[in-house]
Amino acid sequence: MEQKKIEKQLSLPLKNAIQMSFRNMRVRFGRAIIITMSILLGIAFLMSVLTGNAFTMSLIHKGPEEIKVLLMADILEVKTRQVWLVSLSLLVCTVGIVNAMLMSVTERSREIGTMKCLGALDKFIVELFLLESLAHGIVGSIAGCLIGILTMTVVYLIQYGGLIIKIFPLGVILKYMLLSILLGTFLAVIGALYPAYVSSKMEPAEAIRREV
Amino acid sequence: MPKEAIVRTIGVKKSFMLGKVPLHVLKGIDLEILKGEYISIMGPSGSGKTTLFNMIGGLDKPSEGKVYIDEVDIAQLDAYELAWLRCRKIGYIFQTFNLIPVMSALENVMLPMIFGGLSTDDAREKAKALLETVGLGHRVNHKPFELSGGQQQRVAIARALANDPAIILADEPTGNLDLKTGKEIINLLREMNKEKGVSIITATHDLKMLDVSDRVIWIRDGMIERVEDRENITIKVGEVEGEEAG
Known part of the structure; x- marks a missing residue:
């Protein structure tokens, strides 16, 4: 028996994929919020620690002498503990x-399963899940950063008063913010990799029959 | 000229492992389904009906034997080619409708066309026309949960027809519908079968289906028990439930 050749293309344009995952997030808003919150909390913690550090360094460099001495004393010890705490919180997130x-x-x-029956390739499914997670990551990280910076600024304002405004380390904080957003988004996508893989490997017949 | 076979199975066997015991679900099925035929596969639950059905639909591969869909041996296909086959050659209709809940009727019908590489505009036009054909021209923008069961199944039929498939596979298409709606769906399938020349294969135990089928294939214990042609079916409808041996 001569085999006929199958050569046509299957595709899922990015525009449609984005539209689909966006729709999914809107409809399953509760779950989207939970995932976003998870990133938000992790990144908020990271950012608050980083912002705190930026303030401390700024105070050491530009602040009055008595504060400098006070801060210098425990800066090293605090730093190692912070690294542990932050790593752990990001892992949990x-x-x-x-x-x-x-x-x-x-x-x-x-x-x-239905999508696969309609001709979706494994990679379409992965793409949809990763896009969703990417969106969660970006939104959660940005919100987390803002919350972290805001909280720490308030805390330092209470502690040191108006001095903080004068020495506000804007450049450093912006740099940390960028890093945090990248890290948060990266973690969100990494976290979605395995679930996306699992979903793409489902057999369509089985996936459809599975009752949830 | 003899009609071309769209599906052929040769000695198809399938067994699943049930714990450590192999369960032989299909025990050698030889079948030939022609282009444009309307086939009903009937049988009690557990007869292997659904398994055979999955095999014909390229959703599952046989343990032994061969399945040819449009002269292509599905065992030889890789994942990409299988997906392509599902996209372009086969339309699926399910008992539970299985529309994508977050998409409107129109988008559901558009989806396979988008996968198939059609531009969004072309897909939209064609999806509208298809929904028109199945009698849902006025509800294109409704979400599945805003539609009745019968209407959802109509959307599913439109979706199955999206890429002009050679075969439509319908797994208990009337299983979740009341008598009247079920009849409407069966008639619609028959209409599409006549109009578009698409082969329709249904797995069912809905006896209403017998009326429109060209052939009925009875499955029992993983074997074909008998195949009946349309001429013989009408006579038997009345006695079909009491009749054992055929």
Whole structure:
């Protein structure tokens, strides 16, 4: 029997993919909020620590002599502890994302199966999940950064008063913010990789029959 | 000229592992379905109906034997080619409708065309026309949950027809519908079958289906029990439930 060749293309244009994942987030808003919150909290913590550090350094460089001495004393000890705390919180936040995304995959298994029956390739499904997570990551990181900076500014304002405004380390904080947003987005996407892979490997017939 | 076969199965066997015991669901099925035929696969639950159905639909591969869809051996296809086959050659209709809940009727019908590479504008035009054909021209922008079961199934039929497939596979298409709506859906399928010349294969135990089928394939215990042609079916409708041996 001569085999006919299959050569046509299958595609999911980025515009449509973005539209679809955006729609998904709007409809399943609760889950989107949970995932975004997970990133938001992790990044808010990271950013508050970074902002605190920026203030401290700024105070050491530009502040009055008595504060300088006070701060210099425990700066090293605090730093190691901070690294641990921040790493741990980011780890927890990533695990939270993996968990929430896995649930989202189970919840949507019939939908995924249907799409596969309609001709979706594995990579379309992965793409949809990653796009969603990317959006969660960006929104959560930006919100987390703002919250972190705001909280720390208030805390330092209470502690040191108007001096903080004078020595506000804008450049450093902006740099930290950029890093945090990148890190948060990266973690969100990393957290979604495994769930997206699981979903793309579902057999369509099975995925459709699975009752949730 | 003899009609071309769109689906052929040769000695198809399928077994699943049930724990450590192999369960032989299909025990050698030889089948030939012609272009433009309307086939009903009937059988009690557990007869292997659904498994056979998945096989024909390229959703599952046989343990033994061959399945040819449009002269292509599906066992030889890689994931990409299978997806392409599902996209362009086969339309699926499910008992539970399975529309994408977050998309409107129109977008649901557009989806397979987008996958198939059609531009959004072309897809929209064609989807509108298809929804018109199935009698839902006035509800294109409704979400699935805003539609009744019968209407959802009509959307599903429009979606199945989106890429002008050669085969439509309908798994218990009337299973979740009341009698009257079920009949409407069956008639619509028959209409599409006549109009577009698409082969329709349904797995069902809805006896209403017998009326419109060209052939009925009875499955029992993973084997084809008998195949009935249309001429013989009408006579049997009355006695079909009591009749055992055929």
